[in-house]
Amino acid sequence: MGMTMTQKILAAHAGLDSVQPGQLIEAKLDMVLGNDVTTPVAVNVFDAAGFTSIFDKDKICIALDHYTPCKDIKSAQLCKTARDFARRFHIKHFYDVGQVGIEHALLPEKGIVAPGELIIGADSHTCTYGALGAFSTGVGSTDMAAGMASGENWFRVPSAIKVELTGKLRPWVSGKDVILHLIGLIGVDGALYKSLEFTGPGVAELSMDDRFTIANMAIEAGGKNGIFPVDEKTVEYVTGRVDRPWTKFEADPDAEYERTVTINLDELESTVALPHLPSNTKLAREVAGMPIDQVVIGSCTNGRISDLRAAASILEGRKVAPGIRCIVIPATQQIYMQCIEEGLTQTFVEAGCAVSTPTCGPCLGGHMGCMCEGERAVTTTNRNFVGRMGHTKSEVVLASPAVAAASAVKGCIATPDEL
Amino acid sequence: MSRVYKYGDNVDTDVIIPARYLNNTAPEELAKHCMEDIDADFAGKVQPGDIIVGGANFGCGSSREHAPIAIRACGVRCVIAPSFARIFYRNSINIGFPILECPEAAKEINNGDDVDVNFDTGVITDNTTGKTFQANPLPPFIGRIVAKGGLLSYLKSKIEGEA
Numbered sequence: 001m002g003m004t005m006t007q008k009i010l011a012a013h014a015g016l017d018s019v020q021p022g023q024l025i026e027a028k029l030d031m032v033l034g035n036d037v038t039t040p041v042a043v044n045v046f047d048a049a050g051f052t053s054i055f056d057k058d059k060i061c062i063a064l065d066h067y068t069p070c071k072d073i074k075s076a077q078l079c080k081t082a083r084d085f086a087r088r089f090h091i092k093h094f095y096d097v098g099q100v101g102i103e104h105a106l107l108p109e110k111g112i113v114a115p116g117e118l119i120i121g122a123d124s125h126t127c128t129y130g131a132l133g134a135f136s137t138g139v140g141s142t143d144m145a146a147g148m149a150s151g152e153n154w155f156r157v158p159s160a161i162k163v164e165l166t167g168k169l170r171p172w173v174s175g176k177d178v179i180l181h182l183i184g185l186i187g188v189d190g191a192l193y194k195s196l197e198f199t200g201p202g203v204a205e206l207s208m209d210d211r212f213t214i215a216n217m218a219i220e221a222g223g224k225n226g227i228f229p230v231d232e233k234t235v236e237y238v239t240g241r242v243d244r245p246w247t248k249f250e251a252d253p254d255a256e257y258e259r260t261v262t263i264n265l266d267e268l269e270s271t272v273a274l275p276h277l278p279s280n281t282k283l284a285r286e287v288a289g290m291p292i293d294q295v296v297i298g299s300c301t302n303g304r305i306s307d308l309r310a311a312a313s314i315l316e317g318r319k320v321a322p323g324i325r326c327i328v329i330p331a332t333q334q335i336y337m338q339c340i341e342e343g344l345t346q347t348f349v350e351a352g353c354a355v356s357t358p359t360c361g362p363c364l365g366g367h368m369g370c371m372c373e374g375e376r377a378v379t380t381t382n383r384n385f386v387g388r389m390g391h392t393k394s395e396v397v398l399a400s401p402a403v404a405a406a407s408a409v410k411g412c413i414a415t416p417d418e419l
Numbered sequence: 420m421s422r423v424y425k426y427g428d429n430v431d432t433d434v435i436i437p438a439r440y441l442n443n444t445a446p447e448e449l450a451k452h453c454m455e456d457i458d459a460d461f462a463g464k465v466q467p468g469d470i471i472v473g474g475a476n477f478g479c480g481s482s483r484e485h486a487p488i489a490i491r492a493c494g495v496r497c498v499i500a501p502s503f504a505r506i507f508y509r510n511s512i513n514i515g516f517p518i519l520e521c522p523e524a525a526k527e528i529n530n531g532d533d534v535d536v537n538f539d540t541g542v543i544t545d546n547t548t549g550k551t552f553q554a555n556p557l558p559p560f561i562g563r564i565v566a567k568g569g570l571l572s573y574l575k576s577k578i579e580g581e582a
Binding site: 067138139 | 429431433434437438439441442443444456457475476479480481482483484485488502504505506509510513514558560561564569570571572574575578
C-alpha cells in the first residue's frame, strides 16, 4: 500500500521503510519548539525528571511571543524561566523581545524549519509548517521536555483526508477563506487524529502566505497536521533561508485516503466564522451589517506581509469608523520593517489603527486588546471560543484580513466589495 | 462516591483553563480556575475523586498542558468522553492522567450520577442507573507510558535500561 506525504516523512524519521495508519512509532525530531506559556511548564518537568542535558542546542527553538512585552509580573517570571533555560543550555534559536516574532511566522522566515523535516512544538498552531511540505504538529509541554531531552517522541501514524484544490481564488478571497470554508464543511473534529493533505492544480495558484494560513488552521478541524506538496513556490521561499540540505517528499500514487474533499477556489467567497466555533461559517455578505466594537489584524494565522498589504490596500485613504478600535500586529520584526518600508504602517496609523510590536497578545485574550462583556470583534485570528478574547460574553468573528479591514472602515461586518 | 460533572461537545482548553490564568504554572493555582468559563462554580463544588464526562472532541483547541494539569489538580479522577482532541489526549497520557474513550458511557451517564471506574479492565459502572460500559482499551505502548506515570518517567526508564 502506498503512503501519503505525512506517512512518508514519519517513516523516514522512524527509520522504517513503511508505516500504516494507526501504527505507534518513535521518531527522530528535527526541531522542538516552545513559547513563553508552554516552555516554563516543560522546564519544570524536565528538571523534575532529573534531566541535565539536551539532545541538540541547534534543534530547539524558544520564542517568547504570547504575553510579551511582558504584560504583568507573573508573565515576566515565565519569560525569565524560559530565558534562563535557554542560556543554561546555549540554545541557538532563542528569541526574546526585540528579535521575537509570532513563532509560526518566525520559524519559516528564519529558515529554522524546512521541507521534509519533523517538527513538534508546544503550541497547537505548530501545524503551520506543513505549508513547506514538512510534518509539524502541536504537542504539550511534557512532549516538549521529552523532545528536548531525547530528540525523539512517539506518534500515532495518521490516516488522511485529501483536500483537492482546483481553480484560482478571486480578488479579495484568500487562504483564510479556503480554510474557514473547509472547516465549515468537515467540522471542528472532521479531521480528528488525521492529516489534511492538500493537493490538486489549485495549490500552484496559492501564495506561500496563503498556504501558511491554511496549514495553520488544520488544528481547528481537529487535524494532526496539514501538509502541502513542495513546488516551485516552496523552493523559491526556502532558498536563501534554509542553509542545510532538505528533502522533498511526495505522496505515492496509490496512497490511501479516508475521504476526498474537493474545493473549487473559483467558487469561494469571503467567509467568516461566527461565535463560538470555527466551523460556524457563513459568507461574509450574509452577515454584513452585524455590529462590531473591535478589529484585530495579525496573529500566526494572518500577520504576514501579504495579509497586511491586503488590509492596507483597503484602509489606504480611508478611516477606521468612529467607535471602532482597529489593532494591527505585524507578526515578525522583518514584517514590521517591511510595513514601514512599504508605507503600510503610515497607512494604518493615518487610518486610525493602533500598530503593535509582534505579539500573540489579543488572539488568546492575553493582552493588547481584551474585550469586556457584550463586545464583539472581527479578527484575522484562529479561534472564536467562549472567552477567547476576554469576557465570556464577548464574541469573536473570524475573517480574512480583507474582510477585517473593510469591517473596520464600515464599522460593522462588511466585504471589500461594499466599499 | 464519584460524582459526575457532565458537559457537551467540543469543550475547548480555553474554557478548561482560560488564558488569563496561564501566567501561572502552579497546579493548585490553575485548579482554582478549572472549567471557569463553562461552569463558573466548578472549582468550588468539585470533590476529590469526582469524574468529568464530556462530549465529542473533548479538550480541543490550544495545546496548553495546563488543561489536564488543572483538571487533575482539582482532584478529578478521570475524564470520560466519546473522543478527545489529539493534543489533550497526548497531554493526559504524558502526565499519566487517565482518560477513557467510551461513546456509550458518555451518552448514557447523567450529570450528578455516581460512577465507578476500573482502570485495569476499562469497565465503567454507573451506580445510579446500574448500567455498565466498556471503555476502549489503551494501545499497549500508550498503556506502558501511563503505567510508568507519564512520558518523562517512561523516557528515564528507557534511557537507564539502555545504559
